Amino acid sequence: MRQYPPRRIVCLTEETVETLYLLGEQERIVGVSGYAVRPPQVRREKPRVSAFVSADIPKILALEPDLVLAFSDLQAGIVADLVRAGIDVHLFNQRDIAGILAMIRTLGALIGVVERADDLAQGFERRLAAIAATPRRSPPPKVYFEEWDDPLISGAGWVSELIEIAGGADVFQDLRHRQAAKDRIVSSDAVREAAPDVILASWCGKKVVPARIKQRDGWSEIPAVRDDRIVEIKSPIILQPGPAALTDGLDAIVTALWGPHS
CATH class of the missing domain: 3.40.50.1980 (Nitrogenase molybdenum iron protein domain)
Structure with a gap:
């Protein structure tokens, strides 16, 4: 039976792992990419189920995820296998800063923490604006x-x-x-x-x-x-x-x- 918000999430890339930790929702994560190193405790807290272009599909299925988060065309093959097995998957494809901020807000919506995700994204927006506004010498290097x-x-x-x-x-x-x-x-x-x-x-x-x-x-x-x-x-x-x-x-x-x- 599908559950909303999803309680058991597998992340096939690092950025959604870090975002869930920053949102205080790390308890939902039941499996991560082998490349996940942020925050450092993820290495000891969460089982590893994938590389970047390959994944242990039986291991992921055994975790009974409500949702799997993937990234880019390079993971399309993994996504197809999971979808055929009846798993809900959301594949992100952000390639610029606007896309990163949208990913954070979309993830918040997917797991039912819209306001917290918006606060997190706004914090990043303020930080980027402050650094961009810092006076630097001209011409730029x-x-x-x-x-x-x-x-x-x-x-x-x-x-x-x-x-x-x-x-x-x-x-x-x-x-x-x-x-x-x-x-x-x-x-x-x-x-x-x-x-x-x-x-x-x-x-x-x-x-x-x-x-x-x-x-x-x-x-x-x-x-x-x-x-x-x-x-x-x-x-x-x-x-x-x-x-x-x-x-x-x-x-x-x-x-x-x-x-x-x-």
Whole structure:
């Protein structure tokens, strides 16, 4: 029998896990993605049932969820299996800051805590506005965000927007609306010609190696390489379109651009 609001929720990505904890509704979570690390206690409190593009369907079914929360076309196969098994699934597909805020409010509606979710989203909106309004020197530093190193992939929509809010200028801003990573592939020459002042890198779950970036053919004259301004931003705080990106992820960008006391 379907239950509203749902009491048993499985989250197949990290951002809905963090949102439920921030809403004080973590007791509803009965299973999480293996990538869920925020807040830290989730690792010991909740069973892991999925990676990103694969999931243990029998394990999820055994948890008897009222609702499974998924994200993006990359989880469409998992969603199809769960739907065929009779499970209610909501798949989010947010790719920009407006989408992240809508996800928070939609999740609140799905679980019956509309006002609390709206308060949470409004708090993030105020925070973003305050950081965007902070006086910064002009012109803004040019920033290249590298989401992957082979091939070179520039930052997703929300990352590009956060760079702007932090007072930087994304050198590949024109690619921000392209959802698929393959549509944000850039050439080494294009990065060189863009001459970024800062390179931010987050290689989707593997450690960034600045020395490897510096050794790329023809990159020694890029201002960011010449001035040693290559900064890794850990993927859990920037590559998932949720609360982490709007808080620790944005703060990391601000620090990379303006220093620790900015």
